[in-house]
Amino acid sequence: MSGAGASAVWCLEASDEDAMVALGARLAAASSPPLVIFLQGDLGMGKTTFSRGFIRALGHRGAVKSPTYTLVEPYRLGGRQVYHFDLYRLGDAQELEFMGVRDYFGTDAMCLVEWPERGAGVLPPADLVITIERQGRGRRLCLRGASTPGAAIVERLRAPN
Numbered sequence: 001m002s003g004a005g006a007s008a009v010w011c012l013e014a015s016d017e018d019a020m021v022a023l024g025a026r027l028a029a030a031s032s033p034p035l036v037i038f039l040q041g042d043l044g045m046g047k048t049t050f051s052r053g054f055i056r057a058l059g060h061r062g063a064v065k066s067p068t069y070t071l072v073e074p075y076r077l078g079g080r081q082v083y084h085f086d087l088y089r090l091g092d093a094q095e096l097e098f099m100g101v102r103d104y105f106g107t108d109a110m111c112l113v114e115w116p117e118r119g120a121g122v123l124p125p126a127d128l129v130i131t132i133e134r135q136g137r138g139r140r141l142c143l144r145g146a147s148t149p150g151a152a153i154v155e156r157l158r159a160p161n
Helices: 017-029 047-057 094-098 148-158
Strands: 008-014 035-040 072-077 080-086 109-114 128-135 138-145
Touching: 008 017, 008 148, 017 047, 017 138, 017 148, 035 047, 035 148, 047 080, 047 109, 047 128, 128 148, 138 148
Parallel strands: 035 109, 035 128, 080 109
Antiparallel strands: 008 138, 072 080, 128 138
16 A cells, blocks of 8 residues: 655645535545545544545445544445544554454555554554644645555646546
């Protein structure tokens, strides 16, 4: 999944929650498995909102809740396995080993990981790192391709429609 030297960066703004959902959906449309996405940002920055847009764009019709207490929420969507992780309450990265985390990152899987720094040393490397920060009343998102597939996704998203 990871490729040495692959890097592409694209920063953009999301003015509100609807814009965050739309960006998540746009990323889903440009993505295919296997894919590991790290979502970084402080509490309340919209990581789960972004994930909701991504997961719904792939066909999920129910609620998309933050897996804060369960650590992972699985979705089987259109022949793809999507895993939404929230590691905020993780006490120790080694807890991920006990839950068999490596089994989630298969060739048919797309994994969205909130608070990835809490799983450092256990999680596989990201293909795409998304950093979300407050910008006025909205958010600024910077997408960085951290592998060859991740960089290709950033380039597809940056290209004019």
